Amino acid sequence: MITAAAQEREHYLNQNYGLKSWLLTKDHKRIGLLYLFTVTLFFFLGGAFATMIRIELLTPTGNFVSSETYNKLFTMHGVAMIFFFLIPSIPATLGNFFLPMMIGARDLAFPRINLLSWYLLVVGGLFSLFAMLAGGVDTGWTFYTPYSTTYSNSWVIATALGIFIAGFSSILTGLNFIVTVHRMRAPGMTWMRMPLFVWSTYATALIQVLGTPVLAVTIILLFCERVFHIGIFDPALGGDPVLFQHLFWFYSHPAVYIMVLPAMGVISEIVSVFSRKPVFGYHFVAFASMAIAVLGFLVWGHHLFVATQSVYAGLVFSFLSYFVAIPSAIKVFNWTATLYKGSISFATPMLYAFGFIGLFTIGGLTGLFVAALGFDVHVTDTYFVVAHFHYIMVGGTIMAYLGGLHYWWPKMTGRMYPEGWARLSALVIFLGFNLTFFPQFILGYLGMPRRYHVYPDEFQVLHVLSTAGASVLAVGYLMPMIYFIWSLRYGAMAPANPWGATGLEWKTPSPPSLHNFDEMPIVTHEAYDYSTVIGEEIQVG
Amino acid sequence: MASESHAHEETLALREQFETEAQQKDASTLGMWIFLITEVMFFGGMFLAYTVYRRIYPEVFALASSSLNVYIGAANTVVLLCSSLTMVLAVRAAQLGKTKAIVAFLILTLILGGVFLGVKAYEWNEKFEEHHIPGASFHFEGMSPDQQAHAQLFFSLYFAMTGLHALHMIIGAGLLLYLIVHARRGVYANGYDTPVDLIGLYWHFVDIIWIFLFPLLYLIDRHMR
Numbered sequence: 001m002i003t004a005a006a007q008e009r010e011h012y013l014n015q016n017y018g019l020k021s022w023l024l025t026k027d028h029k030r031i032g033l034l035y036l037f038t039v040t041l042f043f044f045l046g047g048a049f050a051t052m053i054r055i056e057l058l059t060p061t062g063n064f065v066s067s068e069t070y071n072k073l074f075t076m077h078g079v080a081m082i083f084f085f086l087i088p089s090i091p092a093t094l095g096n097f098f099l100p101m102m103i104g105a106r107d108l109a110f111p112r113i114n115l116l117s118w119y120l121l122v123v124g125g126l127f128s129l130f131a132m133l134a135g136g137v138d139t140g141w142t143f144y145t146p147y148s149t150t151y152s153n154s155w156v157i158a159t160a161l162g163i164f165i166a167g168f169s170s171i172l173t174g175l176n177f178i179v180t181v182h183r184m185r186a187p188g189m190t191w192m193r194m195p196l197f198v199w200s201t202y203a204t205a206l207i208q209v210l211g212t213p214v215l216a217v218t219i220i221l222l223f224c225e226r227v228f229h230i231g232i233f234d235p236a237l238g239g240d241p242v243l244f245q246h247l248f249w250f251y252s253h254p255a256v257y258i259m260v261l262p263a264m265g266v267i268s269e270i271v272s273v274f275s276r277k278p279v280f281g282y283h284f285v286a287f288a289s290m291a292i293a294v295l296g297f298l299v300w301g302h303h304l305f306v307a308t309q310s311v312y313a314g315l316v317f318s319f320l321s322y323f324v325a326i327p328s329a330i331k332v333f334n335w336t337a338t339l340y341k342g343s344i345s346f347a348t349p350m351l352y353a354f355g356f357i358g359l360f361t362i363g364g365l366t367g368l369f370v371a372a373l374g375f376d377v378h379v380t381d382t383y384f385v386v387a388h389f390h391y392i393m394v395g396g397t398i399m400a401y402l403g404g405l406h407y408w409w410p411k412m413t414g415r416m417y418p419e420g421w422a423r424l425s426a427l428v429i430f431l432g433f434n435l436t437f438f439p440q441f442i443l444g445y446l447g448m449p450r451r452y453h454v455y456p457d458e459f460q461v462l463h464v465l466s467t468a469g470a471s472v473l474a475v476g477y478l479m480p481m482i483y484f485i486w487s488l489r490y491g492a493m494a495p496a497n498p499w500g501a502t503g504l505e506w507k508t509p510s511p512p513s514l515h516n517f518d519e520m521p522i523v524t525h526e527a528y529d530y531s532t533v534i535g536e537e538i539q540v541g
Numbered sequence: 542m543a544s545e546s547h548a549h550e551e552t553l554a555l556r557e558q559f560e561t562e563a564q565q566k567d568a569s570t571l572g573m574w575i576f577l578i579t580e581v582m583f584f585g586g587m588f589l590a591y592t593v594y595r596r597i598y599p600e601v602f603a604l605a606s607s608s609l610n611v612y613i614g615a616a617n618t619v620v621l622l623c624s625s626l627t628m629v630l631a632v633r634a635a636q637l638g639k640t641k642a643i644v645a646f647l648i649l650t651l652i653l654g655g656v657f658l659g660v661k662a663y664e665w666n667e668k669f670e671e672h673h674i675p676g677a678s679f680h681f682e683g684m685s686p687d688q689q690a691h692a693q694l695f696f697s698l699y700f701a702m703t704g705l706h707a708l709h710m711i712i713g714a715g716l717l718l719y720l721i722v723h724a725r726r727g728v729y730a731n732g733y734d735t736p737v738d739l740i741g742l743y744w745h746f747v748d749i750i751w752i753f754l755f756p757l758l759y760l761i762d763r764h765m766r
Binding site for chain 1: 556557558559560564567568569571572575576578579580582583584585586587589590593594597598675676687690691693694697698700701705
């Protein structure tokens with residue numbers, strides 16, 4: 001029930017109404033919700049492609065779609081999920097909404113650029129959507145030359161242009177975040193008092209700013225090659241197709257960290273709050289984010305182990321790839337150590353965080369397998385790799401994204417979600433995910449190549465298991481979608497700080513007022529100092 | 542509303558989200574520098590491609606480079622450097638709030654930028670007439686068929702790099718026009734000079750790109766003669 005008092009209070013959602021007040025808003029919170037809406041659409045679009053892929057793979061013969069259509073399905077699944085869901089997901093929705101609030105700012109440094117970056121994502125998305133509707137694209141999400149430049153008869157240019165435009169959205173978001181963290185922190189909010197979500201979003205922003213322009217210029221060269229045949233990637237003129245792979249992975253490997261670093265930030269917040277302890281080894285976790293951002297730029301060559309790269313280069317890239325395991329392991333160990341002797345509550349966000357830690361660990365450890373030169377040659381382009389990166393991106397990023405959405409939902413909307421259903425969704429997603437992707441490790445190890453829609457009969461059992469898991473997973477993803485929308489109207493009113501969390505975002509009423517803080521907050525404590533919130537009203541215990 | 546006490550009336554020099562004008566200027570400047578870093582990475586991809594192919598085909602690149610007119614290129618470099626000078630003078634005038642001087646120096650910068658682009662267009666046209674455009678009709682005097690192909694790579698990079706640079710110049714010219722219109726209205730008369738400052742940074746950056754492009758494209762065979 002909406003109480004009279006709640007109706008009277010002005011906040012960012014009821015300040016003004018109408019389409020225009022949303023489409024022209026400069027409020028980072030509303031823009032965060034615009035992003036939420038947009039990336040959710042692309043998530044379900046990418047999910048629809050995945051569904052068709054899994055249906056096709058139920059049987060060893062290609063009897064649901066043709067091989068051409070299958071090529072398009074996995075390509076468009078990748079494009080929609082990576083460029084229009086995973087990359088903007090946590091930074092552009094949760095980051096947009098909470099980064100300014102967590103450091104005590106009224107808004108991002110450049111609100112109009114923030115709005116522009118949303119429009120760029122939408123325009124880029126429309127280009128790609130147009131390509132998908134007009135006939136699709138079949139190059140794989142990696143657009144490897146010379147297939148993408150010379151041989152493919154699909155909508156390469158329109159899709160690539162969409163990614164190019166969406167890339168600027170990502171660059172501008174990163175730029176905005178970096179400047180905001182440097183220049184907009186409230187008095188007393190020193191670097192070492194920043195919540196770890198801010199640290200990881202900051203590290204992400206550095207990658208967005210340094211990596212994405214390289215993707216942009218690569219797409220320009222791809223465009224020139226496809227349209228004007230300028231020869232940069234064409235052996236007939238002395239060019240080298242592998243140069244494309246180098247340029248592409250120089251962005252696209254760090255892009256993996258664009259996807260997973262913000263997820264790690266969300267987990268740091270959740271694990272601390274629901275065990276009511278400061279994150280163990282705060283400084284190490286913060287610097288681990290920066291280390292991942294830096295190391296991420298030094299390992300792209302491990303995507304080229306079988307692509308005519310010299311053995312010595314392969315050795316160096318293999319060696320460097322192992323280094324990424326160090327900061328990643330620091331994080332996992334420190335989250336686990338945070339739990340030790342904590343007062344742990346198994347609220348929904350915490351269940352998602354546990355899911356993240358388990359799945360990310362499996363994804364990370366199999367990452368060491370594929371970083372090893374000898375083993376990778378064996379499993380290159382097999383389902384082992386597919387399973388590995390889905391454990392990181394789906395098991396990692398999407399778990400954290402959903403965990404973060406549950407955690408901050410009361411603040412964003414002023415409503416509580418139904419706890420029972422939400423816990424069930426976390427469980428369903430965890431089980432469905434493992435059933436979908438664990439068999440793929442075995443498939444890949446046995447030699448099932450990725451991107452094929454026919455396969456030997458003996459693989460069918462594992463494929464059927466995987467498709468069954470995908471069905472469970474789909475149910476799990478639909479559940480939050482339904483009860484979140486339900487909660488907007490019927491959910492219980494959320495108090496200002498339902499979890500007893502310490503962040504500045506919880507010092508404001510739910511939902512926050514237009515300028516976030518009625519008075520400039522002054523920070524006097526380290527992050528995660530739970531002595532500061534004793535006695536506040538807490539929803540779960 | 543209590544929030545009114547915290548927020549303030551918005552002006553150009555002090556937007557809502559900032560506490561002080563100094564903070565806003567600081568943030569805007571940092572934002573511009575970060576943008577320029579993204580530009581370095583953006584051009585970096587092309588410089589990488591250039592480096593790779595020049596290392597593989599040094600002789601052909603030197604030969605192909607010798608067909609570019611060094612004197613025109615050098616003169617154009619001087620023009621661009623002069624435009625940087627007038628840009629700096631415009632920035633200084635903005636710091637002093639001298640509207641007429643700002644407008645005058647910005648117009649001078651715009652003219653010099655236009656001259657540069659005009660000369661560039663002339664050079665490109667020359668390439669068309671000499672059949673130095675990569676494609677079916679490409680022909681370079683005195684080269685074997687293999688070298689012909691590799692020379693096309695040089696000219697592909699030449700057009701891609703100078704083209705991207707010219708595109709940045711055109712965007713810069715648009716920004717200058719924007720500044721001129723606003724400067725004439727006296728927007729920068731009262732100590733608010735951030736846009737002039739930042740677009741100045743951008744203009745210098747585009748100049749610096751050319752400072753790298755000129756030797757890499759025009760001068761690579763000079764020491765071989």
